[in-house]
Amino acid sequence: MVIRTRRSVLQTALGTLGLIGASQIGPVARAALPSGALESEVLGRLAGKQPLLKRSFRPPNYESPVAYLNDAITPNDRFFVRWHLANIPVIDATSWRLSVGGDSAAHAYELTLAQLQHEFEPVEMVALCQCAGNRRGLSDPHVPGVQWGNGAMGNARWKGARLKDLLVRAGVAKETVEVAFNGADGPLLDGTPDFVKSIPAWKALDDNTLVAYEMNGEPLPHWNGFPARIIVPGWTATYWMKQVVSIRALPQPLSGFWMNTAYRIPKGKFPVVDRFVSQESETSTPITEILVNSLITNLEEGQRFRAGTQLVVKGLAWDGGAGLRHVEVSIDAGRTWQSAELGEDHGRFSTRAWQFAFVPHARGRMTVAARATNSQGTTQTEQLIVNPAGYHNNVIQPINVEIT
Ligand SMILES: Nc1nc2c(c(=O)[nH]1)N[C@H]1C(S)=C(S)[C@@H](COP(=O)(O)O)O[C@H]1N2
Numbered sequence: 001m002v003i004r005t006r007r008s009v010l011q012t013a014l015g016t017l018g019l020i021g022a023s024q025i026g027p028v029a030r031a032a033l034p035s036g037a038l039e040s041e042v043l044g045r046l047a048g049k050q051p052l053l054k055r056s057f058r059p060p061n062y063e064s065p066v067a068y069l070n071d072a073i074t075p076n077d078r079f080f081v082r083w084h085l086a087n088i089p090v091i092d093a094t095s096w097r098l099s100v101g102g103d104s105a106a107h108a109y110e111l112t113l114a115q116l117q118h119e120f121e122p123v124e125m126v127a128l129c130q131c132a133g134n135r136r137g138l139s140d141p142h143v144p145g146v147q148w149g150n151g152a153m154g155n156a157r158w159k160g161a162r163l164k165d166l167l168v169r170a171g172v173a174k175e176t177v178e179v180a181f182n183g184a185d186g187p188l189l190d191g192t193p194d195f196v197k198s199i200p201a202w203k204a205l206d207d208n209t210l211v212a213y214e215m216n217g218e219p220l221p222h223w224n225g226f227p228a229r230i231i232v233p234g235w236t237a238t239y240w241m242k243q244v245v246s247i248r249a250l251p252q253p254l255s256g257f258w259m260n261t262a263y264r265i266p267k268g269k270f271p272v273v274d275r276f277v278s279q280e281s282e283t284s285t286p287i288t289e290i291l292v293n294s295l296i297t298n299l300e301e302g303q304r305f306r307a308g309t310q311l312v313v314k315g316l317a318w319d320g321g322a323g324l325r326h327v328e329v330s331i332d333a334g335r336t337w338q339s340a341e342l343g344e345d346h347g348r349f350s351t352r353a354w355q356f357a358f359v360p361h362a363r364g365r366m367t368v369a370a371r372a373t374n375s376q377g378t379t380q381t382e383q384l385i386v387n388p389a390g391y392h393n394n395v396i397q398p399i400n401v402e403i404t
């Protein structure tokens with residue numbers, strides 16, 4: 001099944017209007033199509049999932065169509081899937097074991113799933129899982145990597161044990177520098193580095209960091225990390241280790257491809273607050289918290305609406321846990337902005353639904369855009385902050401509709 005992307009529809013619309021190559025539509029920048037960008041998208045089906053937009057099959061990388069993100073909580077069967085390595089075992093819940101230890105732990109131990117569920121206080125939290133590379137496919141200039149559109153994100157209610165409680169039981173030393181995670185997945189070929197990640201000790205010991213065994217009231221789907229994954233609320237999903245089998249407290253920084261080379265951003269370019277000091281180099285740092293962002297979920301490029309009839313623009317907004325201050329909507333290509341109405345608050349790590357209702361009168365093209373601002377006063381950017389891997393894209397996204 002082939003559907004058109006917002007971008008391909010946009011291209012057609014711009015083409016019709018003779019605007020291809022234009023990089024500005026009003027005060028809000030609209031990048032021309034980067035070369036190499038996908039112009040159509042293929043829906044694929046993974047077992048247990050609704051159709052998702054297939055970016056690659058091996059390893060499986062599937063994103064949620066924007067329409068699936070219309071509600072604040074993303075259902076499990078509509079939640080995106082991202083794996084780096086193609087050897088993904090089917091885990092048997094009874095034989096699965098989680099080992100907790102490392103050189104900075106006094107006594108290592110193993111947990112069964114039942115022990116993880118019953119020997120630690122359960123905590124529930126709604127949190128956004130967003131790939132660092134979400135929207136990479138919209139980068140201009142084009143950057144290599146999975147060409148994600150807007151749907152490499154999902155928001156769920158997670159239930160699990162506090163990572164801190166597991167670490168305390170292991171007698172974690174106060175000199176611990178980082179806590180490292182490994183999952184059961186592995187490379188198909190020798191020589192491909194295993195996916196192992198670490199977070200700073202302070203983040204691992206944060207009350208909000210979990211080892212989750214439930215997602216929206218159900219066991220985690222296989223593709224999202226059954227039977228347990230790490231939840232690092234507010235931070236990009238690269239640290240949210242799925243099918244976790246080992247947790248290690250380390251007295252020194254973890255080295256390896258996935259820390260030293262991948263998932264790093266240039267220092268000082270982004271308005272991030274959280275630091276990962278033990279992994280910083282002179283010029284780069286591991287990616288940390290999610291940037292403030294928003295998404296219009298119910299409009300499509302080129303869609304037609306009647307003049308004189310109410311139009312309700314809907315979407316989501318989020319940030320890395322500082323909390324949202326407001327969401328604004330522009331219906332005049334970014335010249336003026338008005339406050340949107342915020343929906344239910346599921347906590348500071350969750351996305352927040354919003355809507356903006358108005359009656360369009362003037363016929364013709366209308367450029368609609370949304371912009372979120374967090375409690376630190378940080379807002380979305382108008383121009384892409386260029387970085388080699390296309391991370392942290394929170395550029396304001398105009399959508400053109402026709403009022404007839
Ligand atoms: N074991 C394992 N965990 C992993 C990954 C992986 O490749 N293997 N990818 C990470 C990345 S980069 C992302 S974006 C999220 C995706 O989570 P999801 O598949 O549940 O959407 O999982 C993270 N956890």
Ligand SMILES: [Mo]
Nearest residue numbers: 131132237238
């Ligand atoms: Mo990711």
